[in-house]
Amino acid sequence: MRVNQALEDGDEQTLDIAIVGGGATGVELAAELVHSVSLLNIYGLTHLTRERLKVSLVEAGPRLLPALPEGLAHRVKQKLESLGVNVITGNPAVKAGSDGLTLKNDAHIDANLMVWAAGIRAPDFLASLGLAHRKNNQLLVNEYLQSTDDPSVYALGDCAACAIDDDRFVPPRAQSAHQMAACLATNIQRELKGRAAKPFKYKDRGSLVSLSRFSAVGNLMQSKSLSMSIEGTLARYAYASLYRMHQRALHGWWKMLLIITVDKLNHAVKPRLKLH
Structure with a gap:
């Protein structure tokens, strides 16, 4: 202004x-x-x-x-x-x-x-816990998402540095956090029942990038050998669908449908751009 x-x-x-x-x-x-x-x-x-x-x-x-x-x-x-x-x-x-x-x-x-907008950094307090961590404060975890120094401490999402192999870590994406959360929730339930935990295995489902109202691009993956590149209108619909899938995972079907309804109403009555 x-x-x-x-x-x-x-x-x-x-x-x-x-x-x-x-x-x-x-x-x-x-x-x-x-x-x-x-x-x-x-x-x-x-x-x-x-x-x-x-x-x-x-x-x-x-x-x-x-x-x-x-x-x-x-x-x-x-x-x-x-x-x-x-x-x-x-x-x-x-x-x-x-x-x-x-x-x-x-x-x-x-x-x-x-x-x-380059890279991610976990909260600073993680570096003060006395647990092994990377320079960006991510806690080093094993295949069960437990701290390599203390198996009673779990970390996931941007707080966790989980190795894929000797050279790579699980990338800091929403799909990574989603998969980690599902794995950790299952393992905690298994632990409470006295059963062995299952190791976390990251599955790359691809990436989608929105270019606002202009376009969108993405790469959808089912396996290392099977992938599909998309762009334009199809990619925009896929991007929106993925966003709603994350909402469903967090809130459930009914709350997701309520959020969609509220979003549609807000789109009709609220300003298209906030100036503050």
């Missing part, structure tokens, strides 16, 4: 936003910001247009969305660039200042607002 007012007063400005991290969070945020600006004219804010919004997406790795096939990731990059997003890969941010980011090659990215 400040930039729109400045533009209305004749002060030529741009809103510069830099996002660090080219995973799903960074990509979705970049697309959503572009979409949000297109809604501002509904509220009379007609001066801050897409041309005045400068979004830069910085990824340290060689490409966006490493969880998706390279072809899909390339098309996402093309779509973001067509929306005006400045996509930078293979050049990590090394410093953040009051006027923007400095990259490894000494390039400077102007930014009024900087958003960190």
Whole structure:
């Protein structure tokens, strides 16, 4: 709103936003910001247009969305660039200042607002428990999701570092936390009945990424040898369906249906964009 007012007063400005991290969070945020600006004219804010919004997406790795096939990731990059997003890969941010980011090659990215969307970090208190943990505070757990130092302590989701093999850990995704929660709930019940626990085995069901109202892409997996890449309308429906499946797992069928009804009513009566 400040930039729109400045533009209305004749002060030529741009809103510069830099996002660090080219995973799903960074990509979705970049697309959503572009979409949000297109809604501002509904509220009379007609001066801050897409041309005045400068979004830069910085990824340290060689490409966006490493969880998706390279072809899909390339098309996402093309779509973001067509929306005006400045996509930078293979050049990590090394410093953040009051006027923007400095990259490894000494390039400077102007930014009024900087958003960190690279990786995850577990709560700091986990590192003070005296249990084995990674640099990002995740507790090291065995195949039963028990701390490697204390089998009476369980961890799951972003709090847990569960090895898939010698080089990889279970990725920090919603599907990982969902699978861990189901496994842990079963094992606790088995333990209470005096039965042996079952080891946790992560199954990658694929990934879906939403590009706001513009598009969506994804890769659905049934096994390591069987997968299907989707994009466009089909991927958008799959993304929405997956979201509702998580709600059903958390709340049950009836509450999920109630949430859907409330969401539909809110979509009809509430503002399309919050300005506070």
